[in-house]
Each structure stands twice: as structure tokens, then as C-alpha cells.
Amino acid sequence: MNIDRVFEALASTPRRQILAYLSETSMTAGEIADRFDMSKPALSKHLKILENAGLVVNEKKGQFVHYSIADDNLTAKLHNLLATFCPVGSKLKKESKAKAKEIKND
Structure with missing residues (x-):
């Protein structure tokens, strides 16, 4: 995940508005442009x-x-972003990685 690209994308009001328009349905470029x-x-x-x-x-x-919104990708990116900057997020991410490794090795 390139967090800089996500921040760049979200830094613009029109891009946030485009995401809002796409939140419930897909649209053509023409429909968005209107x-x-x-x-x-x-x-x-x-x-x-x-x-x-x-x-x-x-x-x-x-x-x-x-x-359309890249639902899984957007959710994962935002969750990862929040977990990275949240004071307890780093610890929780490490615990989650360890749990994932346990499951993978079983």
C-alpha cells in the first residue's frame, strides 16, 4: 500500500466528492463530469x-x-492507515500478524 498516494488522492475536495458520488453506485466519467x-x-x-x-x-x-469504489481495497487501506497512526494500532497490527502466521502454520 502506498500511503502517500492515498493521502494525495484524499487531499483534493473534488476527489473526495467523486468518492462520495461513487459510494452507492458506479458511474461513467460523463455522469461524474455532469x-x-x-x-x-x-x-x-x-x-x-x-x-x-x-x-x-x-x-x-x-x-x-x-x-466504482474499490471497496475491499479502500476499506483495507483506511483500516491500515488508522491502525498505523492510532496509539495502540501498532501493537494490535503486530498481534494480528502473529495470529495470521499461527493460522497459516496450522
């Missing part, structure tokens, strides 16, 4: 940053590209 007062190249750049951070995925359906 909700913003920005050029399509600017929107495309925002979507690419979100994709590079692993927060958004796209799928070609016919002639349209649909964007």
Missing part, C-alpha cells in the same frame, strides 16, 4: 489519481467506462 464545473481532462486526471491510489476501479461496459 456534477462538476471542470473540464473533462481535469476530471480524467482526478479519476487517474484515484485509480493510482487504488481507491477507484474502472470497467469497460460496451462503449462506456464505469468507475
Whole structure:
């Protein structure tokens, strides 16, 4: 996980708004663009940053590209981020890793 890319992606208000729009359904770039007062190249750049951070995925359906939240990836990234910065998170992450190793070795 590249935490810098996640922070870069989340640092922008339009990108956070895009994530909010995608929180319940997938949308095409055109559908997303209709909700913003920005050029399509600017929107495309925002979507690419979100994709590079692993927060958004796209799928070609016919002639349209649909964007959606990378649910598992977003949840994992945010959880990992919180666990890293939480005062007790580091200890809990170490315990979780040890437990995972135990299960794997059984």
C-alpha cells in the first residue's frame, strides 16, 4: 500500500466528492463530469489519481467506462492507515500478524 498516494488522492475536495458520488453506485466519467464545473481532462486526471491510489476501479461496459469504489481495497487501506497512526494500532497490527502466521502454520 502506498500511503502517500492515498493521502494525495484524499487531499483534493473534488476527489473526495467523486468518492462520495461513487459510494452507492458506479458511474461513467460523463455522469461524474455532469456534477462538476471542470473540464473533462481535469476530471480524467482526478479519476487517474484515484485509480493510482487504488481507491477507484474502472470497467469497460460496451462503449462506456464505469468507475466504482474499490471497496475491499479502500476499506483495507483506511483500516491500515488508522491502525498505523492510532496509539495502540501498532501493537494490535503486530498481534494480528502473529495470529495470521499461527493460522497459516496450522
